[in-house]
Amino acid sequence: QVQLVESGGGLVQAGGSLRLSCTGSGIIFNVMGWYRQAPGKQRELVAVITRDGSPNYADSVKGRFTISRDNAKNTVYLQMDSLKPEDTAVYYCKGSRYFAPRDYWGQGTQVTVSS
Numbered sequence: 680q681v682q683l684v685e686s687g688g689g690l691v692q693a694g695g696s697l698r699l700s701c702t703g704s705g706i707i708f709n710v711m712g713w714y715r716q717a718p719g720k721q722r723e724l725v726a727v728i729t730r731d732g733s734p735n736y737a738d739s740v741k742g743r744f745t746i747s748r749d750n751a752k753n754t755v756y757l758q759m760d761s762l763k764p765e766d767t768a769v770y771y772c773k774g775s776r777y778f779a780p781r782d783y784w785g786q787g788t789q790v791t792v793s794s
Contacts, residue, residue, distance in 0.1 A: 681705035681783050683772045688788030691762055695792070699757040701772030701785055708774035708783075711748055711755035715768035715790075722771065726757060740766075762792045 687699040699713065712727030726746040728734045734746050745758040755772065772785035
């Protein structure tokens with residue numbers, strides 16, 4: 680059974696930091712990443728990272744968020760600094776495997792940034 684389990688969301692004041700974690704089980708993911716969905720908006724890319732450590736960020740989070748992964752633990756992290764109220768959303772972890780018929784998603788974790 681393939682699973683992605685997230686942790687680390689919560690409530691923080693603007694300018695603060697949070698660290699999200701997501702651990703996969705069942706298969707090895709080539710690409711792992713984070714997406715977010717705010718109320719009334721579509722789900723959007725936040726950051727992704729390949730198994731060799733190459734990251735890619737949305738422009739809105741560049742310089743504030745850092746994605747990393749521990750392949751031995753099949754875990755991806757998202758360090759979020761200088762948080763803004765507009766970062767408030769449910770954050771979802773996604774795992775992808777090359778040539779696989781589907782992607783896998785975590786259950787989501789709420790991040791709320793107060794002004």
